[in-house]
Amino acid sequence: MELATPHAPADASAQASRGWIRVENLSVRFTSRHEEVLAVDDASIEVKPGEFVTIIGPSGCGKSTLLNVVAGFIKGNDGCVTVDGVPVDGPSIQRGVVFQQYSLFPWLSVRQNVEFGLKMKGMRRFARESSARTLLGLAGLLAFENHYPDQLSGGMKQRVGIVRALATSPQVLLMDEPFGALDAQTRVVMQEILTNMWQRFRLSVLFITHDIDEAIFLSDRIYVMTARPGRIKAEIKVDLPRPRTAEMTSSPAFATLVQQLRQLIREESLAAMGTELHDGALGGFATEVGPGGVCNIVNG
Ligand SMILES: Nc1ncnc2c1ncn2[C@@H]1O[C@H](COP(=O)(O)OP(=O)(O)OP(=O)(O)O)[C@@H](O)[C@H]1O
Numbered sequence: 001m002e003l004a005t006p007h008a009p010a011d012a013s014a015q016a017s018r019g020w021i022r023v024e025n026l027s028v029r030f031t032s033r034h035e036e037v038l039a040v041d042d043a044s045i046e047v048k049p050g051e052f053v054t055i056i057g058p059s060g061c062g063k064s065t066l067l068n069v070v071a072g073f074i075k076g077n078d079g080c081v082t083v084d085g086v087p088v089d090g091p092s093i094q095r096g097v098v099f100q101q102y103s104l105f106p107w108l109s110v111r112q113n114v115e116f117g118l119k120m121k122g123m124r125r126f127a128r129e130s131s132a133r134t135l136l137g138l139a140g141l142l143a144f145e146n147h148y149p150d151q152l153s154g155g156m157k158q159r160v161g162i163v164r165a166l167a168t169s170p171q172v173l174l175m176d177e178p179f180g181a182l183d184a185q186t187r188v189v190m191q192e193i194l195t196n197m198w199q200r201f202r203l204s205v206l207f208i209t210h211d212i213d214e215a216i217f218l219s220d221r222i223y224v225m226t227a228r229p230g231r232i233k234a235e236i237k238v239d240l241p242r243p244r245t246a247e248m249t250s251s252p253a254f255a256t257l258v259q260q261l262r263q264l265i266r267e268e269s270l271a272a273m274g275t276e277l278h279d280g281a282l283g284g285f286a287t288e289v290g291p292g293g294v295c296n297i298v299n300g
């Protein structure tokens with residue numbers, strides 16, 4: 001049976017030796033008519049084969065820009081981005097991408113969405129149906145193969161998105177806040193499904209999130225970016241055993257990592273949001289509003 005390669009256990013070690021992402025001294029500038037924005041400044045990161053690496057940082061610091069360069073959607077101005085030593089010069093099915101917004105084709109059924117990339121690769125109908133059904137089964141979605149995206153919950157849509165990205169046997173999976181739109185409970189379940197699938201497929205994942213707990217739960221290593229222009233401020237190794245379990249999130253080791261990351265990110269978030277917070281919103285805690293409410297302040 002012509003299944004997509006990562007499903008075959010014999011391929012697992014070969015797969016694990018591929019997918020080495022290297023970003024070296026990357027800078028990205030956006031130029032509009034009025035201004036030039038330095039979005040990423042001299043950033044270097046690495047995702048080793050089979051590793052799960054997360055980038056975290058304040059809003060607007062350049063995380064998506066960096067990921068989009070690795071995806072091949074945009075080009076950097078300086079520096080070098082390679083996957084397995086080959087410079088990235090455009091999108092490739094070797095690099096699966098999952099975004100926060102569900103990017104399923106609404107006119108295709110769940111299975112047809114998953115089959116899409118396989119069809120583009122020229123896989124025959126029976127083989128691609130079979131591959132799609134195997135993958136949907138792994139994600140607990142087989143019962144929904146003939147549903148359409150608008151009949152699915154957000155969590156299900158995102159699971160289909162992940163399955164679709166995995167269907168073409170990519171070497172790397174690039175995920176830009178894939179669970180950002182989901183409620184907290186669904187998010188936790190999705191994290192477990194993702195780690196489960198990542199362990200089976202042994203691919204390299206570059207993941208972006210704002211959520212510190214999510215970053216720790218999922219990752220082998222975490223890069224913290226500075227406020228814009230985004231530089232790499234810190235690299236944190238997550239030495240928790242695999243497979244990760246929900247109980248680990250209440251362990252002292254987990255709490256220490258949370259504290260460390262919270263401190264690093266808070267400094268950058270304040271920098272990103274500018275001095276108005278010091279002067280206004282945060283300083284405002286010193287102002288007593290009192291039981292009369294805001295009228296007391298307005299009327300003196
Ligand atoms: N196509 C573009 N043209 C001009 N400026 C852009 C473009 N894309 C991004 N930027 C700017 O580059 C900076 C980095 O944006 P980016 O989307 O990478 O940030 P981010 O870290 O992903 O933010 P968020 O956490 O809010 O998603 C921002 O200031 C943004 O306004």
Ligand SMILES: [Mg+2]
Pocket residue numbers: 063064065176
């Ligand atoms: Mg972003």
